[in-house]
Amino acid sequence: xxxxxxxxxxxxxxxxxxxxxxxxxxxxxxxxxxxxxxxxxxxxxxxxxxxxxxxxxxxxxxxxxxxxxxxxxxxxxxxxxxxxxxxxxxxxxxxxxxxxxxxxxxxxxxxxxxxxxxxxxxxxxxxxxxxxxxxxxxxxxxxxxxxxxxxxxxxxxxxxxxxxxxxxxxxxxxxxxxxxxxxxxxxxxxxxxxxxxxxxxxxxxxxxxxxxxxxxxxxxxxxxxxxxxxxxxxxxxxxxxxxxxxxxxxxxxxxxxxxxxxxxxxxxxxxxxxxxxxxxxxxxxxxxxxxxxxxxxxxxxxxxxxxxxxxxxxxxxxxxxxxxxxxxxxxxxxxxxxxxxxxxxxxxxxxxxxxxxxxxxxxxxxxxxxxxxxxxxxxxxxxxxx
Numbered sequence: 001x002x003x004x005x006x007x008x009x010x011x012x013x014x015x016x017x018x019x020x021x022x023x024x025x026x027x028x029x030x031x032x033x034x035x036x037x038x039x040x041x042x043x044x045x046x047x048x049x050x051x052x053x054x055x056x057x058x059x060x061x062x063x064x065x066x067x068x069x070x071x072x073x074x075x076x077x078x079x080x081x082x083x084x085x086x087x088x089x090x091x092x093x094x095x096x097x098x099x100x101x102x103x104x105x106x107x108x109x110x111x112x113x114x115x116x117x118x119x120x121x122x123x124x125x126x127x128x129x130x131x132x133x134x135x136x137x138x139x140x141x142x143x144x145x146x147x148x149x150x151x152x153x154x155x156x157x158x159x160x161x162x163x164x165x166x167x168x169x170x171x172x173x174x175x176x177x178x179x180x181x182x183x184x185x186x187x188x189x190x191x192x193x194x195x196x197x198x199x200x201x202x203x204x205x206x207x208x209x210x211x212x213x214x215x216x217x218x219x220x221x222x223x224x225x226x227x228x229x230x231x232x233x234x235x236x237x238x239x240x241x242x243x244x245x246x247x248x249x250x251x252x253x254x255x256x257x258x259x260x261x262x263x264x265x266x267x268x269x270x271x272x273x274x275x276x277x278x279x280x281x282x283x284x285x286x287x288x289x290x291x292x293x294x295x296x297x298x299x300x301x302x303x304x305x306x307x308x309x310x311x312x313x314x315x316x317x318x319x320x321x322x323x324x325x326x327x328x329x330x331x332x333x334x335x336x337x338x339x340x341x342x343x344x345x346x347x348x349x350x351x352x353x354x355x356x357x358x359x360x361x362x363x364x365x366x367x368x369x370x371x372x373x374x375x376x377x378x379x380x381x382x383x384x385x386x
Contacts, residue, residue: 018385019341020085021349022066023357024053027375029068030357031086038347038361041370047089048080055336057123058383062130067149069120069135077119079135079149092149096120096137099156102164105139105174115139115159122336124179128186136176140167140193142205155205158191163210163227170194170230170249171295177335178234182241190244190259195230198246200259211259215248232275233335237284245287245314247277247335252289254314265314270301275335280363281346285313288340288348288364290333299330307350309364323367324358331356336379343384351377 021032028046047053051070059065066082068089077096080089096117104112118138126132135143135152141159143152158164167174178192187204190211197212215229222228230249237243246253246262251272253262266272271291280286287310293301300306305324308317331352341347348364351357355374358367 017343019343019347020058020063020383020385021339021357021359021370022056022058022086022379022381022383023351023374023377024056024068024336024379025351025355025375025377026052029053029056029086030371030374032357032370036343038341038343038359043371044086047086052119053378054119054121055123055379055381057125057379057381059125059130059133060127060383061125063383063385065125065130065148067123067125067133069123071119077117079120079123081149093145093151096135096143096152097154098141098159099154100160102160102162105165106168108168110168112165115141117141118173119175121175121177122179124181127181127183134179134181134189136179136191138173138175139169140174140176140196142176142179142189142191144205155201157201157206158199158208161199161208161210163196166227167193167196168228178231180234180236180241180244183238184241188241188258190234190236192231192234192246194232195249196227197229198231198234198259211255212262213260214253214255214262216251217249219249233277235277235279235287237279240284243284243313245277245279247274247289249273249295252277252314265310267310267315267317269308269317270306274333276333276338276350278338278340278348280348281340281342283311283346283363286311286363287314288338289317290338290350292332298332300332303328303330305329305331305352307348307364307367320360320364320367322365323360329354334378336381337377339380339382341382341384347382349380349382351380353377 023030028049030045033042054069056068068080070078107113122136124134131148180190182188242258244255252266307320331354338350348360353376
């Protein structure tokens with residue numbers, strides 16, 4: 001592998017951008033860096049060795065600014081911040097306090113349960129300000145910091161929505177795991193919660209409403225309820241933010257009206273269960289998912305690791321297997337463990353619970369492992385570097 005200085009010189013000589021892949025795992029964070037060819041990689045880490053890094057994400061405004069969610073059953077939750085692209089880190093705010101409560105929420109068996117802060121599932125930096133960042137937490141709530149993560153304030157309108165006391169945890173907990181910021185509508189935010197569903201605000205978080213019409217979940221008392229659906233991930237393309245794609249507990253779905261209604265686009269997928277979904281950087285109708293065998297068997301079908309791509313916005317899917325193991329493979333790909341870069345030939349990246357991080361520099365046609373034998377991968381994010 002090339003070291004960072006060699007990569008920097010090569011990129012400068014050949015006039016290429018670079019990429020930084022940010023990987024959160026169960027036992028630390030790793031930063032993988034390459035030039036625009038994405039053939040040779042520098043691996044840095046583990047950062048925060050031994051700690052669970054649920055999510056690691058960089059600012060799109062300042063490529064040197066990174067945020068990490070660091071947690072431990074012994075020591076609790078800590079947000080880490082880097083101002084130099086991950087070379088050094090500093091702990092910032094760790095105080096997340098719910099702003100009142102709309103009464104207890106429901107537990108698995110339907111009994112009341114008090115709201116308890118457990119961890120930060122997802123960090124989403126602002127599209128315009130490197131010091132503003134949002135945090136989705138468990139038990140499900142949305143927080144915002146405007147001072148680089150030093151202090152955090154809940155946006156209480158979400159839990160204050162009348163459905164809040166009816167939210168119940170999914171099998172992995174009741175986490176707010178998806179935060180999408182609309183680049184064309186600065187006050188619009190989409191979020192998703194397991195197992196409450198998807199919600200939208202159009203006034204920067206003051207008020208919220210469920211956007212689950214068209215979702216159908218057989219395992220809840222009312223299959224078409226306003227809330228109660230186990231949404232696993234939502235994705236959108238920045239050039240077309242009214243079009244959303246969802247991987248639910250069952251079904252891949254699409255909305256063409258900013259979540260007002262959804263319709264299924266699972267098409268010819270081998271299963272419609274999975275966790276992750278993402279969109280090609282330059283082709284708004286090109287999608288990627290990784291089907292998982294079932295809700296009880298969280299590994300890929302037939303022991304074959306296959307990414308599925310649709311170039312039609314859903315319904316029609318093709319299996320991408322070149323470079324991926326096609327026998328005796330029983331890994332999972334979690335909801336935050338796939339990302340794309342913005343280079344001319346779109347790069348696609350994903351990590352597995354077996355500790356592999358795969359990259360494709362040709363939009364999924366072929367794959368190669370960047371690194372193997374990491375702890376189980378919880379999240380993968382990418383920064384395209386100047």
